[in-house]
Amino acid sequence: QITLKESGPTLVKPTQTLTLTCSFSGFSLSTSGVGVGWIRQPPGKAPEWLAVIYWDDDQRYSPSLESRLTIARDTSKNQVVLTMTNMDPVDTATYYCAHKEALRSHFDPWGQGTLVTVSS
């Protein structure tokens, strides 16, 4: 059974850097074809894809946020870390990580999500 869980700060100040960790089980990011993505969802709005990393360390970023995002994996710990710089109140959202197969277009399953509020 694949499970994922996000962790990180619930409150960050404007201009700070956000670091989120996705801890997962039931699969390995060393296995060919496997990936983990990050998606965020502002309150009351639709999800927005942020980034994905694959077993071969291939990294893809949303073009609109690429300059602010970094995704990295730690295969020994079964974790994926997302950093987002220069946080702004508009970045307030629930941040999800999700399992993805390289040859598929969908994310499944998703973690429970973690709400991050950006406020001074």
Add this chain to the structure above:
Amino acid sequence: NFMLTQPHSVSESPGKTVTISCTRNTGDIDSNYVQWYQQRPGSSPKNVIYEDNQRPSGVPDRFSGSIDSSSNSASLTISGLKSEDEADYYCQSYDGINLWVFGGGTRLTVL
């Protein structure tokens, strides 16, 4: 970049059938697969249809997906509506290069 447009809300009675549309504004709808996610209040999104019309294991066959090239849209159809189907539904596709796009979402109310 492309956009996926969904109706803001739909409603139907229990036992009936409802269809939710997802229209792509640029590029062909059949150029990349469409997925559908169900999000109940307070929960994370759950995939109910992938690759246009495939159901993950555990998803009832009351859920089906289709593509209509003439209208450049995808559809999610739920038959035999149950109260537990009340949720937000999002379509999602890919630009083939580097962007996964979600629709704005449709709130389904089971009257």
